[in-house]
Structures are given as structure tokens and as C-alpha cells.
Amino acid sequence: MSPLLEMRDITKTFPGVKALDHVNLEVSKGEIHAVVGENGAGKSTLMKVLSGVYPHGQYEGEIIYDGQPARFRDIRDSEDHGIIIIHQELALVPQLSIAENIFLGNERAKHGIINWHETNRRTEDLLAKVGLAEAPTTKVDGIGVGKQQLVEIAKALSKDVKLLILDEPTAALQENDSRKLLDLMLELKTQGVTSIIISHKLGEVRYVADTVTVIRDGSTVSKLNAKTGFSEDDIVRDMVGRDMTHRFPQHKRSPGKMMLEVENWNVWHPEHTERQVIKNAAFNVRAGEVVGIAGLMGSGRTELAMSIFGQSYGRRISGSVKLDGTAIDVSTVDRAIAAGISYVTEDRKSLGLVLDETIQFNTTLANLEAVSSGSILKKNEETKVAEKYREALAIRTPSVFQKTVNLSGGNQQKVVLAKWLFTEPEVLILDEPTRGIDVGAKYEIYTIINELADQGKAVVMISSEMPELLGMCDRIYVMNEGVLVGELSAAEASQERIMSLIVNE
Amino acid sequence: MNVANSEPTASATADTKSIRHYLSANLRQYGLLLALIAVMVFFQIVTDGTLLRAINVTNLLLQNSYIIIMALGMLIVIVAGHIDLSVGSVMGFVGALAAVLIVNYDINIYLAAAICLATGAAIGAAQGYWVAYWRIPSFIVTLAGMLVFRGLSLWLLEGQSVGPFPREFQIIATGFLPDIFPAGIGTSLAAFFDVRQINTLAVASGVVAAALIVWMGVRTRALNQSYGMNEEPQSIFVARTFIVAAALVFVTYKLAQFRGLPNVLLTMGVLTVIYAFLTQSTVIGRRIYALGGNVKAAKLSGIKTERLTFLAFMNMGFLAAAAGLVFAARLNTATPKAGFALELDVIAAVFIGGASMSGGVGTIIGAVVGAFLMGVLNNGMSIMGIGIDFQQMIKGLVLLAAVIFDVYNKNKQG
């Protein structure tokens, strides 16, 4: 098949960082092309070059699109050529309806007056195409992330798309939602749409991709083809540059005394005050134990964690929290931290980081006492701390004085993790700790979790990736609609058992 | 990803390239300093040297003192992600209160000053309470405050001007620090430099302050280097430090030829140092930046965001009161119009100084330099005899230009 797109020798530098170093990418017409690589390898940057976020002149190299040299001035320009990118972080306006979002900037209007009839009718068509059963007038903030992702795709389809770029579309999705989205991609392929997908979920890559380009440290290292066949291990080897025999560190754990005990935990919704979000939850974690909480999106796992962490979510919270046998006060975040609880948020950008500030600033933020004396900051001490965690977590950055907004998604996640590790908690609650993180870095994070457990810390791990829970946890609680519906030991847990617990409720 | 080579390169071309690179990445800070210098040079020339005459330099400092004092508080409020529109009115109200207490009721001036400062802090606290704990937008709360306190000062003064103040009170704003050095040194210095008189204290403190700045700069740089965070090229560091130190010595030398160091300069200098330290080197300062940068992340990091917001406004009220005392003492009377529209100058100074409307960004030094820039513009244009109409327009355009520059710079860095 003839190539639809060729990117030749693309080089892009940021102050102090060479993000792309002579990258080549060739995408054939009508295929699904996966771009994979470690965090910070340059995948998102490459797509931003392609879609005109970094216009012609801000990079070196050549783009041949549809047989013509392309020099896009901005996103608008590339969209006019049929290249539509859906970014790592969604760009929908939550207060607007699905239809309004789809036609935002592209309104169905005559003389500036919107034709709502046509807007809604066309939206219905598009929603049918992407298989989303929602009314066009539904507000976007009322539907889940999985559906929002479909709305983004519908929006792309409304624009006459030739080349669809999806940057980690399934990072925040549950398995069945992901599957739906991938099937939609396959469906679009039959209609002649070419797609580029970036993902850290290699199983999905294998499922949809015809071709895989692997990028490492800003350069293309290999191109794998489905026809000639490749395995997940092949991708991993090319990504990290060595063979990885295990996805999870092999480790024996020996849980000790009871650390965290939560009983009778009840939480009501902050706005819809009559709705009970968490019902009579009870769970416990021992020292040196890793306990997972499985459940579907919206089952209340994050709400459970956040309500325990200084009542950061919800109202009319009741119940008891005991640490090491004594009741503790977790009514505010600083008290929860002081008591020894830390919570790594799932949403690193809006809840985890001060993006305009440096890695160092963010690393020490939750424990400034430890790097100050008498309220005066010891900046050298701070730098030492930040450096220590940069090394321990292998955060890829030229220096700890880099603003976190400039880091790749996975490295941002590591900074959030660093921040909470530095509070030296007794109990660490991790909410989707490996979302958007590459296989190598995942392994590193699992190793860190194991080390924490070895030090006698209690770890709670909330995750939508079941293999991860199964691979890491000593026990798994299953949550559904605000209720902890079951508890499985590592020996008895399996994907099927977990799903059946969820469905049976 | 490759980490670009940060080893010093021998070749001269690479060196100038890295200097240019560094300058363009930090254009904002240097740009502000350069703009101030450029504006001063410009007015020095077009006013035939009047701008930098000893008496005018002294005046310039006195005229801008209350703006700078308030800019310190405003910077913190803006970094915290808010705004305070009431400071002009609060300043006027406190001046009126001082006049009524001291002139009408004959209350001891120190007691009166204490009452005034406490009142300012209480006003700030009251406004901060609504903003912090009720989440009422600060724009609304302080807009209300602006009207309320404007009205209150009218009522308090019954629409009249009240004055004059006793001498000891005027000293606050118009007094000068006595020269503690023997007069002989001054006269021989004056003879040496061939000028009419020299205030040794002024010159000495200028030299000491300059030496301190050089010493601290070198020390920080050495420390930074030992931690591998040596961004600033040597030549720029030397040039910047030299300019700042020289400017300090120059200004104090000018002051020394008139009546020496004004009391307000001391107040201003001390406050600036305190607040610069507070924002850059203390836990509370750090937390204010976090609060302004991302409230939710700050909250989840255990920061008591409400209390910090409350304190930021209380502090602003306190500083507005301090400015009110200085202003009243300088005019030697309290008028119902005192401080009218002054909040705009203060806010403009902070934004010219590089603060961001969305919070989390800005420095004390930037705000002070921003205030000076506005001050020099005001003063220079007045000397040139430019009417108030054009002055307003030019100041407005300067503010706009500074902010456009910010945004442009940010976009360019991507």
C-alpha cells in the first residue's frame, strides 16, 4: 500500500532537551499504526509536530502527506488536511452538551445563527457511528471518561477525517470501554480511515495495530509488522532496549501487624446530598501488605480513598479509621498526613501537580517541614531531596529545576509519586499509580511498592488494570456501587472471580 | 530524549549562543531591568538631567513609597490567585482615621498609628474572610470594599480636609535619617567629589548594601554551582550584579547630596527585604505560590488554603494602612479623595513586574521594579510638562505592552 504519511528525520529540541532526534515514521493508507516507546521517548511531541501544534519552522525535517510536502502552520491547517488529533488530555468543555462540543468551532449555522435541528440530527448520526447511546443534548460532564473519549472521536469524524491520531486514548478507560474503542478503530479502518495510536497497553497494540513503530530516546529504533508477526515481548525489548522476562518483580511478602483499619465508612455525595456514595465500607491493611481495590469506573474507589484522606471528598462522612490499633483523626488533609496516610491522586494534572512549578517544588510540597528549619526553607536540602527521588524513580529530565508542565505524562506521574514518598507515610494509598506509564517504568514503580512493603508500610492500590492488581496484591477487595462486595486472597483471585463479584451484586 | 550537553564549551560561538539562549529564556526578568534603565536614560536626556538631580531622586522615592508598600501586599494577593481593588480606598480611609484621631481628638501619634495599622489589618481580615471561607470572588468583595471605604472616609472627614498633623507625625514620611558619622568625613568627601555636601551615612549604607548584594550573589551562585544548577552564564551574572550594585551606590550617592536617607526609604527597604525573603525562602511563601498555582493540588498536599488566603488579605490591609499613614503624613492633611484610583497603579506595578493574572507567578523584586518603572514614567512625564491626559494613556499602554510581552514570551517557549 502507498504511504499516506512520511515523516523524515524529524528533530525537535526544547531548551536543554532534544525530544526528537531524526525520527522517521511511515504510515500506509488505511492502516492502524501504533507508536510506542517509554515515557518521554517523544511520542506526543512527534504527534504535535505532525498536527501543527509545533508549526513548520519549529522543528527540522520533512513531512510528506498524501504525496505532498506538508508545512502546517497550526492545528487548524492540519485539520483542513484531514489530520485530527485527540490529545492525551481530553479537550471537551464539560458544561456544554455533546452536540455543542462536537460542533464547537465548526457550528452548523447560517449567518451566525445556529441551526439546532441540523446540529442535533448530525450529532445523532455521528453518535450512532461511534456506538454511543446518549442524547445529543446531554451535558458532557454527566457522562463517564469512556464515553467522553467516544465523543472526541465523533467530533473527529464530523470533520472529514483522513488521519486520526489518538494519544493514549485508553489510559483512563476500563477494559470493556477500551475494547469498544478499539473495535471502533477497526470499524473505521474498514471505512478507509487511517489511524495512529499511542499506547502503553501493549495488549491493545497487538490487538489493533497493523504496524508498530518503536521510539526510544527520541529516535526510531524499529518497525514491526503484523503480517510478519510480533509479540508483546518483541515490543518491550525494543522499547527498553533489553529483554524483560517478568512484568512484575518476583517478590515474597510477609505481612505483619494490622496497620490500617477502616470501619463503618459512610459518605454522601457533596452536591446531591441525598445520594450515598460509600455504604458501610470496611477494610484493613497490614504492615508490609499490598492490598488492591478493584472495581469499575465510578464504583466509588477514588471517593473512598479521598474521603479517608482528610475528607477531601464528600459530606456527612462517618466511620472510624484506626492506625496501628488507635483511632486517628483524618478530618483534614494535614491531619491525615501527620497521622501517616498519603494519597497519590489518579488525576496528576489537576490534583497532583503545580504544573508551572519545578520538579523540586512539587517534590517537597507536601512535606516542607522536613526541608526547613523554623519555617525557613533550606533550598539546598530541597535540591538534595529532589535529586534523590529523581534518581530513585528514574525521572527523565535534564534537571530537577525543570517545570513539571514540560515533562512527559509518565514522568509527571513519577513526580507525584515522589512527593508522597517524601512524606514517609505509614499507609500509602495509590490511585491508578501506573496510568499512562510505560512497561519499564511500571516495573520500577512495582519495585518501589515492594520496597515500601518490605519497610513495613501498608500499601493500598486502586487500579483499573486487573493484571496489575493480580500481579502485585496480597489481597484484593472488590467494590461495586459504593459497596465493598467481596475480598479475595491472592491465591483465589482471578479476573473472572473479580468480574463475577462485580456482576453478581 | 537527550539531555543537551551542559558542559562549558570552549568555542566562543557556542558561548554567545548559550548566552543568547539564556537571555531569551529569561527575557522577562532582564527585560524589566533593561526597560527601567532605558526609561531612566530617556528621561534623563529629555529632561536635561533633571530626572537624576539629587532633589528629584529623593522626591521620586518619596512619591512612590506608598505605592511600593502596597505593591508588596498586592503581589502576595495576586500570586495567591486573587485581587484587591479596595487598597486605594482603605489607604484613604486609614489616613482619614489618623487625621481624626490625631488632629481632632489629640490622641498620641504612636497610639493612633497603632490603631490605624490594626484597623487596616482588621479591614483586610474582614474582606479576606468572605473570600477565603465563603468563596466569594475577591473581585466582588473588594469592589464592595472599595465603595464602602471610600464612603466611610467621606463620612469620617465630613467631606472636609483635616490637617495639619503635628511635626512628629510628618517626620514619618518627610523626615531623613540623621547622619551618624562625624561631620568632618562628610565635608572632606564633599570636597573630594567636588559637590556641595555629602551625607556619609547615605553613601556608606549604599556601599554596604551593594557589597551585600555582590556577596550574596556570589555565594548563591557558588552554592548553585555545587548543586549543578548553574544556569546563568558568568558574563550575565557579572553584568547584572554590577548594574544593580552600581545603581544602588549611584542612588544613595545622589541622596547623599541632598538631605540623606529618607525615613520612608528605610521603611520601604526593610519591608521589601522582609517580603522578598518571606515569599522566596519560607514555608508560608512557598505555600502561597502552590495555592495560586493549583489550589486543588495544594489542598491535597495538606496546605490550609483558606487560612493562607485570609492571611494574604489581612496582610494587604495592614500594608494599605501603613501606606495610608505615609501618604497622610506626606500631604500633611487627610482629604476625602486621598488614594483615589491608586489601586490601579498598585495592580499595574505588580503586573508590569511579571505577575500572572491566574496566580502562582510573580516576585516581590519584580513588583518593586514595576512600581519604580511606573514612578519614573510619572515623574519624568511631569517634569517634561506632559498633561495628565497623555500620562494616563502612556501608562495604560506600558501596562498592556508588558503583559503582551509576557504572553508572547510564554507562547514562544511553548
Ligand SMILES: Nc1ncnc2c1ncn2[C@@H]1O[C@H](COP(=O)(O)OP(=O)(O)OP(=O)(O)O)[C@@H](O)[C@H]1O
Ligand atoms: N514544552 C516542552 N519543554 C521542554 N521539554 C519538553 C516539552 N515538551 C516535551 N518535552 C520533553 O520532551 C521529551 C518527550 O516528551 P513527550 O511528551 O513527547 O513524551 P512521550 O513519549 O509522549 O511520553 P509519555 O508516554 O510519558 O506521554 C520529554 O523528555 C519531555 O520532558
Ligand SMILES: [Mg+2]
Ligand atoms: Mg505522551
